[in-house]
Amino acid sequence: MYRILCHFSRWTGLTFALLLCFQADAQTTTVRVIAANLNGNTQSYQPFALRILQGLTPDVVAIQEFNYTSTNGLGVNTPAAFREMIDTALGTNYVYFREDFNSGGDIPNGIISRYPIIAAGSWADTVQSAPNRGYAWAQIALPGTNTLYVVSVHLLTSSSSVRASEATNLKALMQANLPANAFVVLAGDFNTGSRSEAAMVTFDSYLSDNPIPVDDVGNSDTSANRNNPHDYVLPSFSFTNKLTPVIYPGHTYPNGLVFDSRVYSVAALVDFAPVQQPDSGLAQHMAVVKDFLVFGTSTNSTGTAPSINTQPQSQTVAQGGSVTFSVSATGSPSPSYQWLFYGTNLNGATSLSFSITNVAFADGGPYSVVVTNASGSITSSVATLTVTNGAPIISTQPQSQAVTAGQNATFTVGASGSGTLTYQWRLNGTNISTATGTSYTRFAVQASDAGNYSVVVSNSAGTATSADAALTILTGSSTVIAQWNFNTTNAATINSPVPSLGTGTITVIGGTAGSWVTGTGSVDTNTPNNAWNTTPYPGTTSGNKVAGAQFAVSTLGRKQIRAFAIHHKWHNFHRLPDSSLCSRRCRLRAKNQQPSGNHRGGK
Numbered sequence: 001m002y003r004i005l006c007h008f009s010r011w012t013g014l015t016f017a018l019l020l021c022f023q024a025d026a027q028t029t030t031v032r033v034i035a036a037n038l039n040g041n042t043q044s045y046q047p048f049a050l051r052i053l054q055g056l057t058p059d060v061v062a063i064q065e066f067n068y069t070s071t072n073g074l075g076v077n078t079p080a081a082f083r084e085m086i087d088t089a090l091g092t093n094y095v096y097f098r099e100d101f102n103s104g105g106d107i108p109n110g111i112i113s114r115y116p117i118i119a120a121g122s123w124a125d126t127v128q129s130a131p132n133r134g135y136a137w138a139q140i141a142l143p144g145t146n147t148l149y150v151v152s153v154h155l156l157t158s159s160s161s162v163r164a165s166e167a168t169n170l171k172a173l174m175q176a177n178l179p180a181n182a183f184v185v186l187a188g189d190f191n192t193g194s195r196s197e198a199a200m201v202t203f204d205s206y207l208s209d210n211p212i213p214v215d216d217v218g219n220s221d222t223s224a225n226r227n228n229p230h231d232y233v234l235p236s237f238s239f240t241n242k243l244t245p246v247i248y249p250g251h252t253y254p255n256g257l258v259f260d261s262r263v264y265s266v267a268a269l270v271d272f273a274p275v276q277q278p279d280s281g282l283a284q285h286m287a288v289v290k291d292f293l294v295f296g297t298s299t300n301s302t303g304t305a306p307s308i309n310t311q312p313q314s315q316t317v318a319q320g321g322s323v324t325f326s327v328s329a330t331g332s333p334s335p336s337y338q339w340l341f342y343g344t345n346l347n348g349a350t351s352l353s354f355s356i357t358n359v360a361f362a363d364g365g366p367y368s369v370v371v372t373n374a375s376g377s378i379t380s381s382v383a384t385l386t387v388t389n390g391a392p393i394i395s396t397q398p399q400s401q402a403v404t405a406g407q408n409a410t411f412t413v414g415a416s417g418s419g420t421l422t423y424q425w426r427l428n429g430t431n432i433s434t435a436t437g438t439s440y441t442r443f444a445v446q447a448s449d450a451g452n453y454s455v456v457v458s459n460s461a462g463t464a465t466s467a468d469a470a471l472t473i474l475t476g477s478s479t480v481i482a483q484w485n486f487n488t489t490n491a492a493t494i495n496s497p498v499p500s501l502g503t504g505t506i507t508v509i510g511g512t513a514g515s516w517v518t519g520t521g522s523v524d525t526n527t528p529n530n531a532w533n534t535t536p537y538p539g540t541t542s543g544n545k546v547a548g549a550q551f552a553v554s555t556l557g558r559k560q561i562r563a564f565a566i567h568h569k570w571h572n573f574h575r576l577p578d579s580s581l582c583s584r585r586c587r588l589r590a591k592n593q594q595p596s597g598n599h600r601g602g603k
Helices: 047-056 079-089 160-177 198-204 268-272 298-302
Strands: 004-010 017-023 028-036 060-063 095-098 110-113 117-123 135-141 147-154 183-189 231-235 246-248 251-253 257-259 287-295 304-310 315-318 323-326 328-332 336-341 353-356 365-373 376-379 383-388 393-396 401-404 409-412 414-416 422-427 439-442 451-459 462-465 469-474 479-485 506-510 514-517 531-534 550-553 562-567 586-592 599-602
Touching: 028 047, 028 183, 028 231, 047 079, 047 268, 047 287, 060 147, 060 183, 079 095, 095 117, 095 135, 110 117, 110 135, 110 147, 117 336, 117 365, 135 160, 147 160, 160 183, 160 198, 231 287, 246 287, 304 365, 304 376, 315 323, 323 383, 328 365, 401 409
Parallel strands: 028 060, 147 183, 315 383, 401 469
Antiparallel strands: 004 017, 028 287, 060 110, 095 110, 117 135, 135 147, 183 231, 246 251, 257 287, 304 328, 323 353, 336 365, 365 376, 365 383, 393 414, 409 439, 422 451, 451 462, 451 469, 479 586, 506 550, 514 531, 550 599, 562 586
């Protein structure tokens, strides 16, 4: 709208007045700012709170306990859920910032705005021992050359001294981070018991609490039972000069408004439709409303507001791929850019284009960009990103390995991808039957198992083939560790004979009782020649096999032991009915390739 500015001048002694009128050189815009902690005991926004927001028609909302559960299956505190909430209460052209507090019991602050949010963030509330919210702030591009900084806070209920510390902390943060003489509003739930509390004394030193808003019957208190001033909209001194009466059809509030639906008749509430009379009684606090009249300046006329020449385009990309949205715009001075996802600013996305690498399903949704300069701003059309199933990606390749013959070899692969992944292992490019897991084991490998192993990972979107992993089988000739000969003509009894080859010890551990004894007359050229006497020799076992003795051979530190007997000149292979003695002649050899542990051997 345009405002007609008039100046009256009275000449001394004359009975007429000179009326000088001129049209302001710029547009004026009323900016309505409200503080809103409208939750009930659920600490999540309910339909009654959304009706109050809708009925008060704010341009900027400093919102507390910013939580919402979708009524359309869009989740809890998801971007889509918040978009549903804001679209319902305020409109699709509003944007928002919300602090990143998402654990159970968190009650983050935020800012919702009709105008572009060109920067936003959260300052830590260092007074809280276990923070569940901070101090949210946003830089908003108002019409013309005006920039408004809004800080949304929720001070602690614990004590006035704690709130005094928070107020001191806030003052330091705001003065350190916001430009001097900027248009600033600090708003929210201060939980103060009076306007003389120490926290308010601190705020009053750099912000204004005057004039004090009241409800339709003159009450300025905002608590649920209307006996404490908990909620405020405090402009900076420079912005106080822009205060203007809050006007609704049939109602004007020169000092601003404390809104309580219960003080209006049902007929009067038509000015705040769709609010219902009980709604404010369901909320923890009353909303506080102040209006500001923002004027353009003559510098506006020298520039041009941004205009978008090329809109960002909707795209479809497979999971794991990359995508870039871009916009082309003109304006004087050169515009700035802020990309949004579900209407929320994307941190660091402030250039002509915005890219995402390694796209995930969570990245799918609506993207837009706000283009801003000193002469105005414009929001692009929405570009939707659709994410489809992506082909598998192998993150961990199977590894080559060298395995000794007789051992097991296991190959493993790591892969990701949408949907269900299937696996097929291959040897030298040929599928291995039943090898369809994330790992594959080749048991007791032999030389024929050597080769290149790979795996093909598949899903509905495609396949990925791993690198080859070579399996090498280690083999080598055996070496004799020790050899004992058991044929003897030596009359001496030998309980633990020395080997005829190599080094080691041998001990009887099983079989029929007996002893090392002298031979039976047969002569062997190997020395020492020893015999094992069984008294009597054991009988046959299953399948007419002869039972015998068992020996323990020292093999500590050896691996791949082979112990075997070389039959040599057996006498009395089966025990004869008329014989009580039986001797046998054999050699016991133990061979190895690599170090390992103990071994038992025997005939």
